[in-house]
Amino acid sequence: SALFLAEATTTEEPVPQVINRTTHRQNINAKQSSKLGHPRYRWQIVWRNVLAFAYLHTAGLYGLYLLVFACTGKTFLWCYLVALFGGQGITAGAHRLWAHRSYKAKLPLRIILMILQTAAFQNHIYEWVRDHRVHHKFTDTDADPHNAQRGFFFSHIGWLMVKKHKDVMIKGKTVDMSDLEADPVVMFQKKFYLVLVPIFCFAIPVLVPWYFWGENIWNCWFSIGMFRYAISLHFTWLVNSAAHIWGTKPYDKTIGPTENLGVAIAAFGEGWHNYHHVFPWDYKAAELGNYKVNPTTMILDGLSKIGWAYDLKTVSVDMVKKRVKRTGDGTRVFNDETSGN
Ligand code: ST9
């Protein structure tokens, strides 16, 4: 050790410390955090949310059992429709309209999307959009609310059961939210969210099958209230977890988000996530729109035909090609280039 000390003084390096019992990831987090001048992220568990998710998942599994073995066919169809419409409140509404402004919507469409977004109960539009814009601006860092560097569980559901990292608040303040503050539909929902959620996420979806075709109310609560809500959450969360971990990176191989067919199927076309992070203003949230799995794009194309959706923004083929060439991982091949070009 005398030799070691001599070496240490001559090279003027700090004495190395034994770092067992500390995982590699914790070290990285600690380094990132200390650079920013505050202690590393310690999880403060929010037990209210843990208990709520424990109930939701237990009740949701029971609801799945009832849906398959006890409910009528009509109730099964209703479950799908509520998930589909609530899903559009998230994909067409919160995500492509409000978070990214990838198209404009007339007032009636904005009101419908706000109601559907309420039926999905994923926080009010203002909070959803703020977290999502911060996610895009600071992807896979401590300021990303669902930082996928912390692994599948954290980016999927864990982030909703702990206090946020300070950077989310600090850097989040740099995100402009004035467009949403100017939208009365968004501000109305924000103000009355606690009244609107029980009505549109639970009362109406649960009572319709009971009132209109005499479904057992117990079945309604567990299958439509709990199972439909839980599965919609998981399908949404896969975009933050799976589509930040597994898949190809045809547009930018240097970033975390991926192209993931399974997630695109589950999330109504929101699994083409490498493209989406490179070109977030494209209303298709994918290069090929309808030609790849993307029902939300089909719906938006329909809404644009009747004039409710307008000024749809997209990206030129040329721009995509250039980007693919410059930063892609080589998995996107254009036909004219395969023939030698
Ligand atoms: C849910 C959301 O599930 C899911 C979002 C998924 C997004 C996916 C996106 C992918 C693309 C689209 C895919 C669609 C697919 C659809 C398929 C459909 C089948 N910036 O939050 P607080 C500040 S929600 C700036 O309480 P805590 C702010 O001042 C599920 N500032 O932090 C704030 O005060 P205020 C239901 C920010 O105490 C203050 O901090 N909900 C930001 O650490 C405190 O904020 C739940 O499960 C920011 N980003 O608590 C629970 N954030 O608001 C909901 C915060 O007054 N959440 N600030 O301005 C909570 O309980 C808590 O937020 C917490 C953290 C415990 C998680």
Ligand code: ZN
């Ligand atoms: Zn996005």
Ligand code: ZN
């Ligand atoms: Zn993402």
